[in-house]
Amino acid sequence: MNVVVVESPAKAKTINKYLGSGYKVLASFGHVRDLPAKDGSVLPDQDFEMSWEVDSASAKRMKDIADAVKSSDGLFLATDPDREGEAISWHVLDLLKKKRVLGDKPVKRVVFNAITKKAVLDAMANPRDIDVPLVDAYLARRALDYLVGFNLSPVLWRKLPGARSAGRVQSVALRLVCDRESEIERFVSEEYWNISALLKTPRGDEFEARLVSADGKRLQNRAIKTGDDANRLKALLEGATYVVDSVEAKPVKRNPSPPFTTSTLQQAASSRMGFGASRTMQVAQKLYEGIDIGGETVGLITYMRTDGVQMAPEAIDAARKAIGEQFGDRYVPEKARFYSTKAKNAQEAHEAIRPTDFNRTPDQVKRYLDADQLRLYELIWKRGIASQMASAEIERTTVEILASNGGEKAGLRAVGSVIRFDGFIAAYTDQKEDGEQSDDGDDEGRLPPINERDNLAKQKINASQHFTEPPPRYSEASLIKKMEELGIGRPSTYAATLKTLSDREYIVIDKRKLVPHSRGRLVTAFLESFFTA
DNA sequence: CAGTGAGCGAGCTTCCGCTTGACTT
Numbered sequence: 001m002n003v004v005v006v007e008s009p010a011k012a013k014t015i016n017k018y019l020g021s022g023y024k025v026l027a028s029f030g031h032v033r034d035l036p037a038k039d040g041s042v043l044p045d046q047d048f049e050m051s052w053e054v055d056s057a058s059a060k061r062m063k064d065i066a067d068a069v070k071s072s073d074g075l076f077l078a079t080d081p082d083r084e085g086e087a088i089s090w091h092v093l094d095l096l097k098k099k100r101v102l103g104d105k106p107v108k109r110v111v112f113n114a115i116t117k118k119a120v121l122d123a124m125a126n127p128r129d130i131d132v133p134l135v136d137a138y139l140a141r142r143a144l145d146y147l148v149g150f151n152l153s154p155v156l157w158r159k160l161p162g163a164r165s166a167g168r169v170q171s172v173a174l175r176l177v178c179d180r181e182s183e184i185e186r187f188v189s190e191e192y193w194n195i196s197a198l199l200k201t202p203r204g205d206e207f208e209a210r211l212v213s214a215d216g217k218r219l220q221n222r223a224i225k226t227g228d229d230a231n232r233l234k235a236l237l238e239g240a241t242y243v244v245d246s247v248e249a250k251p252v253k254r255n256p257s258p259p260f261t262t263s264t265l266q267q268a269a270s271s272r273m274g275f276g277a278s279r280t281m282q283v284a285q286k287l288y289e290g291i292d293i294g295g296e297t298v299g300l301i302t303y304m305r306t307d308g309v310q311m312a313p314e315a316i317d318a319a320r321k322a323i324g325e326q327f328g329d330r331y332v333p334e335k336a337r338f339y340s341t342k343a344k345n346a347q348e349a350h351e352a353i354r355p356t357d358f359n360r361t362p363d364q365v366k367r368y369l370d371a372d373q374l375r376l377y378e379l380i381w382k383r384g385i386a387s388q389m390a391s392a393e394i395e396r397t398t399v400e401i402l403a404s405n406g407g408e409k410a411g412l413r414a415v416g417s418v419i420r421f422d423g424f425i426a427a428y429t430d431q432k433e434d435g436e437q438s439d440d441g442d443d444e445g446r447l448p449p450i451n452e453r454d455n456l457a458k459q460k461i462n463a464s465q466h467f468t469e470p471p472p473r474y475s476e477a478s479l480i481k482k483m484e485e486l487g488i489g490r491p492s493t494y495a496a497t498l499k500t501l502s503d504r505e506y507i508v509i510d511k512r513k514l515v516p517h518s519r520g521r522l523v524t525a526f527l528e529s530f531f532t533a
Numbered sequence: 534c535a536g537t538g539a540g541c542g543a544g545c546t547t548c549c550g551c552t553t554g555a556c557t558t
Contacts, residue, residue, distance in 0.1 A: 007552060030552025037547075057554090084551055142549075149548020157546065167548045285553090305551085492550060 003068045004076040005092055007085065010289050010299060011115060015078070018117045019124070024072070026065050028079065032058040032091050035146050042143045050143060054095070065092065066101045074106040076124065081111035082349035086131050087138035093130065114312035114351050115302070144168065152531070156523065163523050164504050169489045170497055171527055174506050176482060177474055178516045178524040187470035192222035193230035194466060197237055197412055198459040199401070205448030206459060209401050211237070213411035222468065230463045236410055240403040242456035245411075247399050252417070254392040256424035258309035258339035259352035259384045262491035263484045265304070268383070270477035271431055273375055274512065277476045277495040281305075283372045284353070287380075293368050299356055300365065301380055305491040306350035307484070309339040311387075315354060319388040322358035327426055333390045344487035354384040386428035393421040397447050401456065416447030473513040 002023050006012050009027040016025040033054040035041035043049040054062060069075055075096070077089035089109055096102050108127035112120050149167040156163040195211040213219055214233055224230050260268070265284065269275040275283075284304035290297040311319070316336045324332045341348060355377070362378040369377060394417050401412040419425070474482070480494045489497050498514075501507045506520030516524075 009553075028552075029554090031550070032552095034550090035548090080551085088551070138550095145549040147548085151548095153547035165547050169549065289553090490550060492552080496550090 001072050002074045002076060003072045004078050005065060006078050007080055007088060014115055015120055018120045024068050026068060028088055028092060029061055031088055032062055032095065035142065042146050048143050050139065062095055066096060066099045069096060070101045072105065077107065077109045078112060080349045081113060082347035083134055083138050085349060086134040090130055090135045116312050116314050118314065119312065160522060160526055162519055166523065166527060170500050172488050173479065173483055173497055174501055174520055175524050176479060177507055177514050178521050180471065180474055181516050184470040184473065190468045191225060192466050192468065193224040193463055195224065195230060195233055195463045197461050199242055200457040200459055201448055201450055202454055203449065207414055207447055209412035209414040211410060212413045227465065234461050234463045236405050236408050237403055237461045240405040240410065242401055242403050242458060244450055244452055244454040244456065245400040245402045247397065247450055247452055249395055249397045252394045252396050254394060256386045256389055257383065257430055259311060259354050259387045260380060261307050261309060261352060262305050263480050263494065265353055266480055266494065267477040268379060269376060270475060272379065277480060277498055280376065281495050283376045287373060287377055291368050293365065300360065300377055302354050302356060303350045304353055306353060307341060307343055307346040307491055308348035308350050309341050309352045310348065311352055311354055316388060318358045319385055323385060323389055331390050331423065331426065337388055343484045353380055355381045358385060382428040386424040389424035389427060392419060392423035392425045394418065395420050399447065399450055414447060416445060418446045473515060475512050475514065479514060
């Protein structure tokens with residue numbers, strides 16, 4: 001019998017099923033030891049010597065593992081294929097050596113890139129040794145976090161009454177929130193005008209066109225600054241004749257987004273359902289651990305703390321099959337789609353978050369789930385299946401219109417788009433979070449039939465006054481997105497970091513927006529002025 | 534003589550990242 005150590009108990013169960021009775025798969029439940037939370041856990045003057053402590057819960061796990069190893073033929077360390085996973089294997093091995101239960105039994109390190117039978121069996125057949133540089137990277141990361149946090153926090157206690165903590169991640173996150181607040185306070189709103197004309201085609205259809213040039217000059221966005229300018233242009237248009245200069249129809253393709261990671265799931269659940277980051281994670285955890293479906297407990301989704309966007313080949317095949325069955329063959333693209341991550345620091349130890357079985361539609365599992373679970377599962381199922389569906393085909397029509405009034409000329413433009421084939425949109429479309437600008441003015445509808453040199457009748461000229469708006473405050477979701485871009489924090493800590501900031505009363509969440517408290521701004525100002533690199 | 538209060542000193546807080554239950558409220 002061989003012992004296999006993984007991190008999560010839910011995974012242990014599945015993997016044991018794949019490996020059979022010749023193996024005993026045990027979970028470490030994450031890290032098994034850590035630096036004691038007191039002075040002197042890292043000694044910079046003694047070559048950064050670190051002392052480790054096993055807490056009581058971990059001691060129990062380690063005893064179980066040691067007992068199993070004692071009566072085994074060998075040990076497979078199968079913790080996650082990332083920096084922290086490598087470290088957990090290293091810690092477990094070190095503790096087992098200290099317990100003297102290994103003897104000369106073979107010890108192997110294996111990594112599973114997906115929890116499928118094939119991936120697990122392949123991995124078991126191709127073991128390696130512990131990756132020492134990766135463990136060193138962990139040791140440096142751990143020492144640094146300790147040294148920063150446990151030196152900086154006490155300075156705050158002494159100098160800023162009420163301030164309680166600082167750290168590599170939380171202080172940067174806090175600064176992002178504070179910097180945004182300052183930006184909003186400094187923001188000076190500017191006036192601008194938009195001008196458009198409601199026009200009628202010879203066939204009697206009305207549509208709206210936007211003023212884009214005047215006197216032979218292109219009007220940039222927000223180029224019309226004053227009401228006087230707007231009135232002058234409006235007067236020009238009021239007395240003008242209109243003729244269609246060109247009509248151009250262009251096919252455009254739109255591709256689906258990759259399946260969810262922790263960060264994108266938190267963003268989507270926030271903008272669509274108003275879930276906070278912790279609520280999303282709690283519900284996802286339940287779906288991952290398993291739901292009782294007619295007497296059988298099944299995990300409905302893959303692991304929910306991940307920065308990977310890739311799916312197991314078996315899952316891609318299953319998705320393509322399900323797309324064919326549920327949407328039709330036209331919706332299955334010729335080739336499977338492969339995604340790669342853009343996030344800094346991504347370790348891609350796990351697959352993207354996807355349904356474990358694409359055949360289990362939200363409708364089928366509806367009656368076994370509570371409201372939150374159903375909504376989140378539906379979101380994950382749709383985004384997952386959409387990620388392997390055909391592109392949407394859109395025809396975008398651009399109509400350029402010439403307005404002439406005596407010797408004065410102006411140009412107007414109308415843009416419309418028609419979905420020729422909906423493709424992945426049949427399952428899922430992205431939604432902007434409130435406050436975000438749509439990037440390409442994609443909200444236009446369809447245009448009536450229009451031909452070149454058509455004369456158009458002016459119905460009405462609209463001039464509307466606007467003011468530029470300050471950037472929006474961060475939401476939980478948009479801050480997490482920013483942190484991921486910057487490589488601050490990890491999927492397992494995004495929600496926890498936000499909770500720390502509000503527990504310390506550095507920030508407060510008001511209508512789902514993050515507003516810094518005076519205490520938070522003080523801490524940020526203090527750190528900025530005294531601890532700048 | 535007993536109760537009050539000024540003044541002093543000791544002890545506490547804290548990081549990030551990986552996992553779930555075992556606890557309260």
